[in-house]
Amino acid sequence: MTAALELDAVKKSFGGVTAVNGVSLRLEPGRIYGLIGPNGSGKTTLFNCITGVERRDAGRIFFQGERIDGLKPWQIAVKGVGRTFQVTRVFPELSALENLLVVTRGDRAAAERRGRELLAFVKLEQLAGEYAGNLSYGQQKLVEFVRVLMRDPSLVLLDEPAAGVNRTLLNDLLEAVRRLRDEGRTVLLVEHDMKVVMGLCEVVFVLDHGDKIAEGPPGIIQADERVIEAYFGR
Template sequence: MSTPQDINVKQQPAVAATGGGTDTLLATEQLTKNFGGLTAVDSVDFSIDEGEIRCLIGPNGAGKSTLLELITGQLSPSEGSIYFDGHELTGLPPHERIDTGISVKFQSPHVYENLTVEQNLQVPLQRTDRDADGVMAETLDRISLAEKATTGASELSHGEKQRLEIGMAVTLDPTLMLLDEPVAGMSVDETADVAELIGSLHDDGMTFLVVEHDMEFVRRISERVTVLNQGSIFRQGPIEEIETDEDVRRIYLGENA
């Protein structure tokens, strides 16, 4: 049986990395994921500050989605640790990570096609003790689907389904939102709508980690960018520096240095 002293010792790395005395909200330490002989994520030390919009970019197979799945608990790490807001997440199942303040929207829409827009939003709300009516009205307005509240999700466009799923994550009132290619397959106008939605949520204090290929979208929402390549952090910095870095252009943008 663990004693209070044992528990305190176990919590210390998480508190030191992401506790109240630091601006860091999320941190990984030597995070590694092996699939047989393939190392998809290789000893990654990564952190995000509270209130930041961080974009994670890199070529196909760089390990971006794997890193996201390690953070959300969809995958278990081979080595390393994950800390969030003073808690160690490494061994927690996905639903317990959500309870600490993390929401996620994966690349493909995961909405309930046989339910209406409103009913889809009610599903995650059942996990909370928030004012359902107030949150519902605010979220419908925020994702620009108030006029389609009673429309079946199966009748929505691809972009509307993406916004609906972001709305479902927002109803949980997360501290950190993880988005995996949120504008994949969207039109220019739909992409602009999502950028505006993220900006609005960020203005209210939400922190974002966004995996994205669309560099125009990255320019619109992010000031700081992390480049992943072959499972490791290749570069980090302001978007202006990343876009003019010859090595980044070579490995990611397909340009000759």
């Protein structure tokens, strides 16, 4: 079966500092993956390489068997890779609904209906007309999350989706992520909240100083000595 995403020895450095050091991963379609590691271990850089925001120095990246490294970010997005950002990047002077509409083409009424549905899904339908910049941080996070879904991506990259989202909404959000999986999408998420990772992910990759040091089901990863070492120092 073709992998949803495959990374082959991807490398990226800034100046003299290696951020991602030859990482290889394989994501099977329709599953939820976690990417964890201490601060500065290269998680966000890896996201940026996959989505084309940063150009990798070496290695190959395949999306559904097709090489995507070297494509522009928008081309990768159009192919079906959606992402959120660690610090939310909504369009502040567009309304919440307009944030979702920007990516749609064709029938506008249908697009607006779909946008309102998605906003209702994260309980923001009342705020559809509000400038995104006026929403709370957690609300912006949710707008960004559903904005990704407007394009109906088959691979969703979430950079700390739970950070800043309040407890009641968090459960809805987690449920939403599971539903993405049930619809056949693949999810890769970076998260610091271990409870979220352990409860959600089927396979976890651990990065440390740009190297992948472990990979496996969350239960096993938690017991892995190298992982403990990476998190708690040596």
